[in-house]
Amino acid sequence: MNLLPFWRASSTLGKQVGPLLDLQLWLFGRDIVHPSGNRLLAQGFSLRRSPERHDPCSAYEKSPLTLWAFGLLWRGPSRALYVPRIPYAPKLLSLETDVSGVWSKRDLPTIPAPTSADEAELRGLLGDVFLILAEYEERAWEFDSLWRKKSIAAHKKSKLAPESLAGRWHDAAESVKIP
DSSP states (O other), rough: OOOOOOOOOTSHHHHHHHHHHHHHHHHHHHHHTTTTTTTHHHTTTTEEOSSSSTTOOOOEEEOOOOEEETTTEEOOOOOOEEEESSSSSOOEETOOOOOOOOGOOOOOSSOOOGGGGGGGHHHHHHHHHHHHHHHHHHEEEHHHHHHHHHHHHOOOOOOOOOHHHHHHHHHHHHHHHOO
């Protein structure tokens, strides 16, 4: 059994969730170019583009979630959770953290690693995020399972069965519940 804190990339959870999150953010990118139109916008996300013309980064927001190609931010009841794409390393921030000018990891404030005192809150926020990702994948599968299969097949690092992604997120949510 891996006794490292669950928020470390080398923990059992980190080894499971890290590749899933990388795939999930890839899939969000694929959904932006869906043949029927941008699926994130269709699901109520708003697009915020970088003011720099040469910067291709953009943010998709649907409160309480913000998505970038490099990670996601979830605003919980009392703190925000930032989870970078690579490596899996969730961190807690103040709810007041302004991310309107964040276009890369470098734009984020310095965020300390969680401590054991943060464990319960971190578990709750991660569980919320994982359930939101599971629900998103369930809708994506229902909307266009063929697109999902093609998108996952195009992700060079994934050998995941496309129909299992939502279930994997549900499993991850279950695994972070307070023991």
